[in-house]
Amino acid sequence: MSEGPAAGGQASSAPLMGHASEPTLFELSQPGRRSWQLRTTGIPEWGIEDLVPAEHRRVAPVALAEVSERDLVGHFTRLSHRQYSVDLGAYPLGSCTMKYNPKVCDAVAALPGLARVHPAAPAELCQGWLALLVELDAVLCAVTGMAACTLQPAAGAAGELTGLLLMRAYHEARGERRTRVVIPDSAHGTNPASVALGGFEVTTVPSDERGCVDMAALLGVLGPDVAGIMLTNPNTLGLFEEEIVEMAGAVHEVGGLLYYDGANLNAILGVVRPGDMGFDIVHMNLHKTFATPHGGGGPGAGPVAVSSRLADFLPGPRPVRRTPSGGGTPVAPGSVTSGTAPGEYGWSWPAHSIGRVHSWHGNALVLARALAYISVHGGDGLRRVAERAVLNANWLRVRLAGVLDVAYDRPCMHEVVFSAAGLKKRTGASALDVGKALLGEGFHSPTVYFPLVTDEALMVEPTETESLQTLEALARACERIVAAAEGGEDLHAQPTSTPVGRVDEAQAARSLVATFDARPEEPRE
């Protein structure tokens, strides 16, 4: 910001107009201003003294910002101009499946018939929602090859924990106390964390030189105390675990269960189902695979589908189509209609439910988006999604093979991991540098430094919604960047065309300023 007052109407913080910082809402505040307008109610205007006992009364109001609606709009509109998004360009962030999010789903989520329904309304009064959830449940079972599903988990990690609690309940119901869960070294960090929260110990298995679980090592760690194994397939290196059937056999052999981390489900839609590979528990990241957008970090939805032997343990209550006997009946995808008979749908508790895992029924409006997305595609369409996602990733893999080192030089699935280790050795330019330089080229960075098993990893997931022209432009941008590094350019200065340059992460952690009130007295600038 140039010197002078923090002014609500100054757009110099919008990249369109220059690169100043945007003041916080608190700096734009002036006591006495307001935006709010509330309905006229006609209710007697009792004073606070008449309503709240003295000891409970707040002395001063919560200090929030006081701004005009005009300044509120200016502020957040300008902030939006300082934010990259799928709608602005390609987002090849590996493991995140940042595909295009169809706008029709926004319309679905905004339908008053869905968005304005209270979650505690009696089942009779929300038959449409129950039908929707029952339909989605059936669809997700069909996609994963499982028998039953819970829609409650709010994100992938919540699904993981739910799955592990199911694993625990299953073994306990059989009178078994199993303590260990096996995880490959390439796994996402949420997997071990979930295992710990589920009350298990983590046993790590290494990857082999082909980037897959080392089968021998796996066999070595399996035993009667193994509750199960968590895998994603294709794994986080974008490689399909070819020995999955054998692995499943081995795990089942020792009485363990197989958990499928659905973060990579996009790659195999309609090609192979986790259930058919031998998995017992599957979570899905609807915000990835089914494009429910990621919202700058959430909301997501992480439904968990299970094989029939685990169905009775699922969280409750579950939405069901009612049978005369009072229980629920399975439905076929597409068989649900809105012309529901009164009371056709209701809630039901699985016999040995582990209990609730969400305040209500899960991230319902996210679930509705996912169902809409799936319905537009249908079975065929989902298969096309997987094909194109894998095609795009492989095309980039081959196209960039001479530019960056491919971590594992074999056909990949929906994403491909490159390594900047060689580049770094030659030029000093790291994976991070390449990612930052890509920002300046008009692309979001790939995922960097994950998976941990690859040195200087650059994990590229183009997704199926990017065109060949975009892939080519992305490849050329990478070429330019690598050429610049080879030519001696210091990529540490990148990016320069973004609203801010590289940020000082060390200072952020060292002297934590996590609220406006924690700001040091003198302004930084």
Place this chain on the structure above:
Amino acid sequence: MSEGPAAGGQASSAPLMGHASEPTLFELSQPGRRSWQLRTTGIPEWGIEDLVPAEHRRVAPVALAEVSERDLVGHFTRLSHRQYSVDLGAYPLGSCTMKYNPKVCDAVAALPGLARVHPAAPAELCQGWLALLVELDAVLCAVTGMAACTLQPAAGAAGELTGLLLMRAYHEARGERRTRVVIPDSAHGTNPASVALGGFEVTTVPSDERGCVDMAALLGVLGPDVAGIMLTNPNTLGLFEEEIVEMAGAVHEVGGLLYYDGANLNAILGVVRPGDMGFDIVHMNLHKTFATPHGGGGPGAGPVAVSSRLADFLPGPRPVRRTPSGGGTPVAPGSVTSGTAPGEYGWSWPAHSIGRVHSWHGNALVLARALAYISVHGGDGLRRVAERAVLNANWLRVRLAGVLDVAYDRPCMHEVVFSAAGLKKRTGASALDVGKALLGEGFHSPTVYFPLVTDEALMVEPTETESLQTLEALARACERIVAAAEGGEDLHAQPTSTPVGRVDEAQAARSLVATFDARPEEPRE
């Protein structure tokens, strides 16, 4: 654009990511791609041969772009990032009243009960719309002090022409053939153009040294062949015509009518009404005064209100509250309810109507927005609007008095005209240069080179929705710019931080490229 394919997923054209050009939709096109999805209808799929006689059949389809929905979204989202708007910052564009546009009006315009009504539905089936129009009609009469109103004109200029046709019809009905319309030299260009289209000749009166109509000159041009005079008050210099009552008397004296150009109505809302000043015909620019947003150049709405002697000439049909006798009755603002009796509202043709001036009933959804805006403010609120608009303009006038020359050094109304003539003489920096430099400072430019009577005019209309802090920031930006010019900096290079720098207007006019197909063979870059 950097070399390489035009890629739908590359965001380098968004200011956030750099300053490349955005390819046109046609360059992003690939034959075979599509976004569209249409409803399943079940109607027999006859071929084109069965439907259209051969000679009428199109040989090749209309060549449009063929893009994926993803690329469509990327393209227009990036374009939006290359566009300044009120929502991004202050827009002190004189004569345009670029105030904040309340978002609630977007919700109003999107209501299915309003947005999805066919204009030819019988009156019985659109009582809500008729009630709305009747209410707005009454409200606009109350605001202007007139007797009756037409809501048909689609913008201010359409209102002007309508008003002039009313003038003509009025005189003709009295058996008079008057040929001249008087216009001050500070008038907006649409006024003389409308006069010409109305079939009159323009007689220009000069402004005096105080910036107002030269009364003596006016008296000199008045005569029995004068059909009327077009004025805006405050005038386009932001100054109130203090002798308006005398002018009205003089014009009426010779049998002429007074036309009020409502572009500046914002300044006098609730303070004085055109009707009380003696005007006979008033157009309003709802997109200015009543914040119906301007849409990048439209739509607007230009209702015309008239005194009772002109009411019978108004365009038809008019929305009316029905009387048993079949005619319409006047309603008081606020007296219209939605609990309408069946058939309460209908259409009626004024006895000597000049006819239709719009395909249907005017820009109806714009009208609904205006009514919502007015209803939130109420009578008091509209007066506050005028007060704050005038206060802001005067504050800037005094604040900037030492920085730029004020064209007329006296209290102004809602806008103030500065002159960069002195600055230009001293430094070479023109009004245009100052405006362009302001872009780089995070503000939209004022109106430049209008009104024509001021040399190097910079016409600043802050509007009432900008805060004191914003005015101060704007003033400081002006100070910096003037100081830079005085310090020898060449402002011709400004702006540098915008998506494009100064554009070559001469080339645009010299070798016209108004469509993609007219592009010269070799690319410019």
Place this chain on the structure above:
Amino acid sequence: MADYLPHTDEELASMLDFLGLASLDDLFSAVPAAVRLAGGLDLPEGRPEPDVLAHMEALGEANAARADRLVCFAGAGAYDHEVPEVVRALAGRSEFVTSYTPYQAEVAQGVLQAVFEYQTMVARLAGLPVANASLYDGASALAEAVHLGVAATGRPEVWVSAGVHPHWRAVLATLAAGAGYQVVEVPLADGRTRWPQGSVTGSPGVVVAAYPNYLGCLEDVGALGPLAAAHGAVLVVAADPVAAGILRSPGEWGADVVVGEGQAFGTPLGFGGPYLGLFACAAAHVRRLPGRLVGETVDTSGRTAYVTTLRAREQDIRREKATSNVCTNQTLMAVTAAVQLGWLGTTGLAEVALRCARGTRYARQELLAIDGITPLTGDTPVVRELAVRTPVPARVVVDRLAEHGYLAGVALDQLVGEDGDPSVSAADAAHGLLVAVTERRTRQEIDGLVAALDKAVRR
């Protein structure tokens, strides 16, 4: 007292102080006391937003004809076409909605480029080299075309087919009173304009036809080029831009100017507005093109850039010599159309047009099977809309069908107005029903309409 004003009491005081004024009233000292409003505006008090929104919702509820309640078979120049959420979302972005006319090109490339793309699309649709940035609506586009034609030929006689939308002709008549044109309406028979044959009196500067005409019929536009040429007149064709997806373009048929109503491209029915006036013309007329025009150029560093151009034609330069006074136009609708046409693309527009024609054909077949329903335009081919004669007055049909959930169409006499239309007999006006079938109408809906109509005309 809720509003959008930022001024706090302290700020008001300090600003007045800065100006040396005692009160806000003092700001208005230039206003003669005699005319100042004493008691304030005679308006109700301000109401909070949610109350106002509730009132507007209630008004919306009072509109029985909303297309989400009654299946819409009404057309007559305003159509219930598919508008996907993606178009609404993009065209609704606040940068497009809350900006002014792009006077400052450096910060207006978004609107400028979108309009440039729109111009390209409209020109291609019309089969002409150039299109402007929009006019108010179909009627105003027609009027501007006539202004252009008269200015170009210097002859104020205008021949207009009665197949042109009745309201557009009405607007033209209104404006002609000011401009001093002689408008000659050429009547229809069986849905075709009876253009004067051979040597005729009169010397039109402008000839106006519709394609298809407002009754949905495809006329013999092939004859018009020669007709206009014979008189040295400018040929204006009012074309339906959706039907243009499957029809030979007016440009190919010889039109000098093409006008149309662009509502079909992404804009809601909205009780008739804001809509979109389409305007394209031949190269010879580009300097007379009314309204705004965006051109491509470069910026100081050679980057492609867009800017409004040929301003010298416009009213702010030409003033009383201008042949058009349009300033604010319908840019947002033009941007919307660019997005919608981007969404449709080459194949989508053709598909929509084809589906409309199929639906119209199916509805025609089923409607004419009803006893007592006959075609109003003989066997002239229809592609966009169809006019039938109903045994009971068409207004009665529309009222009755509303009870069954259909807006059955537009009664002709409602459209042609109280004074009727010389080209439509009084009987036809009273019993004529104009039925439009867009690509959104399903077979089930058409069958439902037909069944209900069958009952209604016999009741």
Place this chain on the structure above:
Amino acid sequence: MADYLPHTDEELASMLDFLGLASLDDLFSAVPAAVRLAGGLDLPEGRPEPDVLAHMEALGEANAARADRLVCFAGAGAYDHEVPEVVRALAGRSEFVTSYTPYQAEVAQGVLQAVFEYQTMVARLAGLPVANASLYDGASALAEAVHLGVAATGRPEVWVSAGVHPHWRAVLATLAAGAGYQVVEVPLADGRTRWPQGSVTGSPGVVVAAYPNYLGCLEDVGALGPLAAAHGAVLVVAADPVAAGILRSPGEWGADVVVGEGQAFGTPLGFGGPYLGLFACAAAHVRRLPGRLVGETVDTSGRTAYVTTLRAREQDIRREKATSNVCTNQTLMAVTAAVQLGWLGTTGLAEVALRCARGTRYARQELLAIDGITPLTGDTPVVRELAVRTPVPARVVVDRLAEHGYLAGVALDQLVGEDGDPSVSAADAAHGLLVAVTERRTRQEIDGLVAALDKAVRR
């Protein structure tokens, strides 16, 4: 075959060619043939968007309880508060909606700064110095607080007031099974928790109370700080963030951690999600704070910038040593809350809270005037919600009132579930009705509810 895929047939061919593959199937050669899906997914065919949207609309029509049809008096942690269009418009901007977690700060300042502002607002509401970037919902925020408390104290015994929302307690119980906590529920009487007095057995690492509790009551939270301190326990307060607008902050009452459900701040009812888990804590616990945290810093040229920070607490670094596994959170709802709280501001939040309290008071007065309706929580003060005993089962009341246009509230037994709640007698559960009155409810609506209820309980 409509989808969102850009690949043309030619491109597919050329890409396969580039890879040396004969078909798309060959891309999946790594997938063992034995498990490959032969017949494709057992799903219906894809349907075009408008068909799907129509289906979803039909499902929405089948929800009688929509708040645009039934006046909403249901609460229990999900409220029908005012959400103005301006909040929806800003929070709905696609840059916020379609971005990922802000891993690349240089192009994510929009989300980062909005979340920084959100953190500030939540911290101020809680009366604590730091708040995180959001958790899934109220229940998950509570569970995370317990994780934090147990990790901080090393003691897995958790005392939880039965005034905490029944579903949140249920979720805690579910997760405790994995984490190995001993959860002790402390019952209510007359709406107040009967905390153990004097020297008691047990050694809680965490004490959890609600303020107000789920029955709307203001409990004696003053006693809790000392209670927790006596046990060296972490005090977690589940606070209603709207009521916080007029109540002393939990931080002032001595809370170490404050959790809450943030749905009230701009997020629609949405059948229960996505909602917003609020989480704030004392400085001592900042390195145990679950989830993401945004910090302020500078960029290379010294400009203020925001970035996610203290990553070392997070699961991707700590892996199995992490005490939380949350990754994707509810950022968009946090951004929404920042916008909504920006809209409300200091005076608006207080006003909303005051109006809720007034409405609750008015409803209480009118409801208790009905013969047979009695308070369920004695005379414990209520500010946010109220629980009454109805003469007929509350579920029956809700059903009957729906016919009159009201969602009368939440029947307690529906909330506490089949197994009941130790703190609520079976009779109270069956006859308990929880009624919430937000600032959107008018006197007319309350009077209408009361009149209808009066009839319904006597029918």
